[in-house]
Amino acid sequence: MQLSSQTLSLSEKLNLLADAAKYDVACTSSGVNRAGKQGHLGNSVSCGICHSFSSDGRCISLLKILQSNDCIYDCKYCVNRAGNDRQRATFTPEEVCTLVTEFYRRNYIEGLFLSSAVCKNPAHTMELMYRTLHLLRNRYRFNGYIHVKAIPGAPAELIEKTGYLADRMSVNLELPTGEGLQKLAPQKTQKAILKPMRQIQSGIVDYRLTAGKSAFLERSSGNRYLSHSIFDTRKQISASAADLGWISSSSARSLPEKERSAPFVPAGQSTQMIIGATKENDYQLLSTSQLLYQQYDLKRVFYSAYIPVNEDSALPSRETKPPLLREHRLYQADWLLRFYGFQADELLDEAHPNFHAQLDPKCDWALRHMELFPVEINTAEYADLLRVPGIGPKSAMRILKSRRSSHLSFEHLKKIGVVLKRAKYFITCEGKMMYHMRLEQQFLTRQLTGEEAASNWEVSHPEQYQQLSLFDAAVPGHI
Amino acid sequence: MTVYTCSPDLASILTCIYEAWNSRLGYRNVRLMTEPVGNLELFCDYCHVEPDTEKAASVTRSIQKKIGATAWRLVYLCAMSERSDAPDIIYRFLLYGFSYGKDTLHMLQEPAVFHAFEVSRQVTNEAHSFREFIRFANISSGFPILVSHISPKANVLTLVAPHFSDRLPSENWMILDDNRQLAVVHPADRPFYLTRLSPGEIERLSLTESTSDPYEELWKGFFTAIAIKERSNPDCQRTHLPLHCRDHMPEFKNL
Numbered sequence: 001m002q003l004s005s006q007t008l009s010l011s012e013k014l015n016l017l018a019d020a021a022k023y024d025v026a027c028t029s030s031g032v033n034r035a036g037k038q039g040h041l042g043n044s045v046s047c048g049i050c051h052s053f054s055s056d057g058r059c060i061s062l063l064k065i066l067q068s069n070d071c072i073y074d075c076k077y078c079v080n081r082a083g084n085d086r087q088r089a090t091f092t093p094e095e096v097c098t099l100v101t102e103f104y105r106r107n108y109i110e111g112l113f114l115s116s117a118v119c120k121n122p123a124h125t126m127e128l129m130y131r132t133l134h135l136l137r138n139r140y141r142f143n144g145y146i147h148v149k150a151i152p153g154a155p156a157e158l159i160e161k162t163g164y165l166a167d168r169m170s171v172n173l174e175l176p177t178g179e180g181l182q183k184l185a186p187q188k189t190q191k192a193i194l195k196p197m198r199q200i201q202s203g204i205v206d207y208r209l210t211a212g213k214s215a216f217l218e219r220s221s222g223n224r225y226l227s228h229s230i231f232d233t234r235k236q237i238s239a240s241a242a243d244l245g246w247i248s249s250s251s252a253r254s255l256p257e258k259e260r261s262a263p264f265v266p267a268g269q270s271t272q273m274i275i276g277a278t279k280e281n282d283y284q285l286l287s288t289s290q291l292l293y294q295q296y297d298l299k300r301v302f303y304s305a306y307i308p309v310n311e312d313s314a315l316p317s318r319e320t321k322p323p324l325l326r327e328h329r330l331y332q333a334d335w336l337l338r339f340y341g342f343q344a345d346e347l348l349d350e351a352h353p354n355f356h357a358q359l360d361p362k363c364d365w366a367l368r369h370m371e372l373f374p375v376e377i378n379t380a381e382y383a384d385l386l387r388v389p390g391i392g393p394k395s396a397m398r399i400l401k402s403r404r405s406s407h408l409s410f411e412h413l414k415k416i417g418v419v420l421k422r423a424k425y426f427i428t429c430e431g432k433m434m435y436h437m438r439l440e441q442q443f444l445t446r447q448l449t450g451e452e453a454a455s456n457w458e459v460s461h462p463e464q465y466q467q468l469s470l471f472d473a474a475v476p477g478h479i
Numbered sequence: 480m481t482v483y484t485c486s487p488d489l490a491s492i493l494t495c496i497y498e499a500w501n502s503r504l505g506y507r508n509v510r511l512m513t514e515p516v517g518n519l520e521l522f523c524d525y526c527h528v529e530p531d532t533e534k535a536a537s538v539t540r541s542i543q544k545k546i547g548a549t550a551w552r553l554v555y556l557c558a559m560s561e562r563s564d565a566p567d568i569i570y571r572f573l574l575y576g577f578s579y580g581k582d583t584l585h586m587l588q589e590p591a592v593f594h595a596f597e598v599s600r601q602v603t604n605e606a607h608s609f610r611e612f613i614r615f616a617n618i619s620s621g622f623p624i625l626v627s628h629i630s631p632k633a634n635v636l637t638l639v640a641p642h643f644s645d646r647l648p649s650e651n652w653m654i655l656d657d658n659r660q661l662a663v664v665h666p667a668d669r670p671f672y673l674t675r676l677s678p679g680e681i682e683r684l685s686l687t688e689s690t691s692d693p694y695e696e697l698w699k700g701f702f703t704a705i706a707i708k709e710r711s712n713p714d715c716q717r718t719h720l721p722l723h724c725r726d727h728m729p730e731f732k733n734l
Contacts, residue, residue, distance in 0.1 A: 011697050018704040036645040038668055043646045050611055050719070052730060054706035057715025064705060102694045105625060105650060106615045107643075307709045322709055401585045412588040417597075458714070 013089045014099065020069040020080050021115055023309075024272070025302040029061040029110035029145040031267030032167050042104055042111070042144030044167065049110050062113035062147060063103055067091055067129050071117030075174070075185035076312045077277050080117045084310065090119060093132035097140045104144055111145030111167070112136070118151060126154035126162065133165040145267075150196045152188065159196055160264075163203055168267040168299070171197045176288045180278035183314055200269050201296050207264035216297055217268045219338065222393045225382040226341035230290055268299030275330065276306035276323040277315060281353040283344070286333055290344040293337065303330045325460040329355040336361055339393055340386050358449040358456060363389040366426060367441050367448075373426045374433060377408050389448075390422035410434050422448065480508060480520075485528045485566065487513040487634075492558045492566045493535035495528040499570060506574055511566035546576040549584060556599035559634045568594050605631060606638035612724050613639065615652060616692050625652035626687045628727050636663045636673060644671050655684055688727070695729040702730040 008016070030048030050059035066080075068090035074082045096114070103109045114132065119125045129148060136142045147168040150159050163169055171193055175181045178190040205215045216231070223229050271292065275285060289301040305322040308315065333355065336342040340362070347361050348354070356364040366373065366389050375384050377399060385396040395418040402408060402416050409429050413420060424434040425444050437443070483499045485491035492513070499509045516525065542551045557569050572595035576583045586592045615625035625647070629635075636656050640663040643652065653664045660681060665671035676684070725731040 011700055014697055015700045015704045018701045022705050022707055036648050038648045040649070041647065045642075052612070052702065052728070053716045053720040054702060055713060055716055056707045056710040057712035057719065058707075058710075059719065060702070060705060063701070099697070102617075103698060105647065106617065106692075106694060106698075107613050107627070108698050305710075307707065324710065398587060402587045405582060405586050406588060408588065415590065415593050416587040 008087075008089055010095060010099075013091060013095070014065070016087060016089050017066045017069055017091060018064065020117070021064045021066045021113075023079065023304065023307065024064060024113070024115055025304045026147070026170065026270055026272055026300065027059055027061045027064055027113060028270075028300070029147075031299055032145070034143065037143055040141040040143040041101055042142055044111070044143075044145045051107065051109055061110045062145065063100055063109045063111070064113040064115075065091070065096070065099075067096070067114060067116035067132065068119040068125065069117045070119045072120065073118050073185070073187045075188065076310060076314055077184055077274060077306065079309045081310065090128075091132075093128070093135045096132045097136045097142070100136060100144075101140050101142055104142070111147070113147045115149040116151065118153075122151045122153035123155055123158065126151045126158045130158055130162045130165075133162060137165050147267075150200060152192045152196055154196070156196075156199055159199060160203060163200060163265045164262045166265060168270060169200050169265050170270040170272070171200070173271045173273050173288075173292075175278055176273050176275075176280050176285050177278070180280065184277060197269065197271070197296055200265060203264045204268065204297070207266075211263070217299055220393065222339060222382070222386070222397070223341070226386070227383060228343070229341040230293055230337050230343055268297070270298055270300040270302060272302040272304055274306050275303050275327060276320070282326070282330065282333075282355050283348040283350070283353040285330060286337075286344040286348060289334060290337055301334060303327050303334075321460075325357065325456060326355070328459050329361060333361045341383055358452055359445070360389070360452070362387075363422060363448055363452075367445055370439060370441055370444075373439065374428045375426060376431065377413065377427050377429050378403055388423050388426045390419055390424075390426075395419070421451065480510060480522065481524045481526060482510045482512060482516075482520075483526050483528050483566075484512055484514050484516055485530070487561075487563075487565070488530070489555070489558045490532060490535045491528065491530040492569065493538040494531045495566050496570050496573065497531075497534040497538050498526075498528050506571070509570075511564075511570050513563045513566060517563075542573070542576070545580060546573075546583060547581050550576055550581075553584070553595055553599045556602045556638075557595055559638065560598050560602050561632045561634070562598065565598065568598055571595075602633045602635070603638070605633050606635040608724060609635055609639045610642050612720070612728060613643075613654065614728050616687055616690065616729075617694070618687050618690065622651065625650055626684065627652070627654045628657050628685075628688055629654060630657045630726065634659060634661070636661055639663075640665070640671050640673075655681075657681075657685075692729075699730050699732075 028048050029044070031046060032044050033046040034044040036043035048061060050061045052060040054060055069080045069086070070088040070090055071080045071082050080086065096112070100109070100112045104111070114129055116125050116129055119128070133146060133148060136146070146166045147170065148162060148166045150162070150169050150171045152171060173193060174185060174188065181188055181190055204217070208215055219231050223231055226232070273285065273288070285303070292298045292301055305324050305327040306316065306320070307322045308318045308320050311318055333347055336347065337344065342365070347365055355361055359367070366387070372387070375388050377385070382396055382400060385391055385399060386393065398416045399408065399413070399418065402412065407430055410420065413429070420434065425447065427433075481502065481504055483495050485495035495511055499511055502509065514527075519525070539551065542554055554569050554572070557565050557572075562568070571591040572583075575586065575589060575591055579586065583592055587596060609629060609631060613627050613629060615627045618624050618626055634656070636654060639654065643654070644665055647665070649667050651665065651667045653662055655662045655676070660676045662674055662676050663671050664674060
């Protein structure tokens with residue numbers, strides 16, 4: 001285990017530390033527009049750019065590596081836990097900088113995603129990461145995207161200094177509840193995790209107010225037309241948060257003025273949770289996300305299906321399949337919160353704490369609220385169009401635009417690119433439905449689950465698709 | 480039916496539209512297409528149009544003035560498409576455009592407008608995929624230069640070049656369109672330009688694809704290490720990154 005990292009070549013280190021970082025989700029490079037500068041390398045585009053897709057179908061946008069995998073903690077679910085017998089390595093700041101700039105010039109990556117195991121102690125680790133970023137921005141003149149993890153327990157000043165160099169910061173929530181954390185990562189506490197999250201949030205608020213923007217991050221422009229999205233109610237919540245002293249613009253600003261000139265975490269902060277390692281239900285998970293969006297103004301919450309890498313009595317068994325369909329449903333619901341004006345307690349409640357396996361969350365919601373349907377395409381408001389299964393912000397906008405010049409029929413909808421596969425059951429055009437059918441929950445559930453079955457099966461069994469071969473000799477008893 | 484044909488570049492397409500319009504034959508009796516013309520039809524007159532900058536400029540001006548800058552962008556994108564009916568699609572769009580003005584852009588339920596919209600979207604989507612998947616190889620012959628080969632369907636060079644010139648302002652780089660023998664060349668700290676390549680240049684530059692770059696090996700290693708075995712999903716990978724895009728990408732060489 002104590003193999004010195006000095007003996008490893010750059011390529012061995014890269015493979016080792018990329019492999020150790022692969023379970024981190026959130027390889028996004030979005031949220032900030034920054035033009036290039038002469039003499040510098042790189043720019044940033046707010047839509048984010050993927051540069052490749054690995055064989056698990058996940059996008060590769062950033063060079064996702066750990067600064068070090070030499071961890072002092074022993075979190076039960078983690079590959080890099082101190083108790084695991086693994087080769088350990090630590091990148092020097094110069095090595096990371098060379099890799100980032102050379103990969104970036106060749107258009108392999110959009111920037112750097114730097115995380116780390118806790119090496120020696122949180123302060124040492126954060127210091128090392130700060131030095132990497134400082135070198136990269138100043139000596140290597142790198143102007144591309146940087147996402148960096150804040151290490152809970154590191155000094156506030158270091159986190160702040162790092163924030164001025166990064167585009168996005170994130171603190172891993174790891175598990176949605178404090179009890180789960182206690183059980184699987186006894187050296188971490190939820191309080192210690194939320195502290196840097198709050199610090200980064202107040203830093204972002206400060207920066208945004210001084211830059212003349214609103215205190216809250218920009219959200220999808222469609223949210224303007226929605227009357228009770230989760231971001232609408234957050235104004236009242238944050239007002240009370242200010243009373244509680246959570247957000248204070250007079251927070252400890254330790255740095256001198258000139259070091260604070262750069263934007264502070266302009267792409268916002270994010271977090272991630274592991275799902276399926278502990279017993280939480282979907283309702284708890286989604287409510288946690290909603291609270292994080294409202295109270296910490298997070299840009300994104302990421303979910304990562306638990307993949308068993310360690311044997312431990314507190315963990316699900318090694319044979320457990322990663323709950324990919326559940327992860328998929330949570331992401332679908334997450335989008336409903338951020339773009340469609342839904343609230344967590346509309347989608348799930350104590351009586352239905354988990355998502356439907358066969359139906360996506362929006363269909364499931366619509367079938368429980370048949371009194372709101374059908375929706376008339378030619379007169380409905382944007383908010384109501386968005387609630388129709390199969391219609392998203394893009395289609396809804398196109399409908400609004402096109403119906404200005406003429407009445408729309410189903411033929412028109414097809415032409416402007418609205419997908420009717422699910423929508424046809426819930427809409428009328430000029431008072432008529434597409435087919436003559438009953439709007440009845442039982443009947444529609446059967447129709448919709450039938451149509452969705454194949455794609456759901458694909459999500460949960462990504463690899464088991466196999467073309468039948470005519471000449472397959474492997475069938476026992478035939479040859 | 481009269482068919483106006485032209486070569487597939489912007490000036491020719493716009494001139495072709497000018498001629499079709501000016502012929503006063505009526506929109507039902509003309510068709511426009513790019514050369515080479517595949518199947519000739521029996522009861523058609525074929526009429527070749529040579530590019531004329533004056534006429535092209537006057538079409539550009541009218542579009543910008545009467546329908547607006549957004550519509551001009553749409554027309555430009557359609558003209559970059561590889562489809563042989565691209566001039567016809569633009570012509571039919573302009574029929575509506577010149578009578579309804581700015582509002583035309585919202586009339587997606589009209590097939591002519593939607594068609595133009597769809598083609599322009601195909602082109603922007605392809606251009607975006609090259610922002611993602613272009614790979615440069617570092618060649619140093621005295622000074623470092625980054626070279627990339629692409630074989631796109633649409634003529635995307637002028638659409639991707641501004642992105643890279645903002646991104647890599649102080650690097651020498653060039654992107655070569657292997658299908659059209661065109662290249663965008665960007666000398667460090669200076670504006671980029673579009674140029675046609677001679678056969679000799681193409682031959683010399685094609686060698687850059689086989690030279691080895693040490694960072695390609697590092698990148699391949701990273702690409703393999705970052706994938707999670709338990710989640711392996713080649714179908715999903717293929718949806719996002721189709722096989723035809725992989726020809727020039729080092730991570731898919733000798734896999």
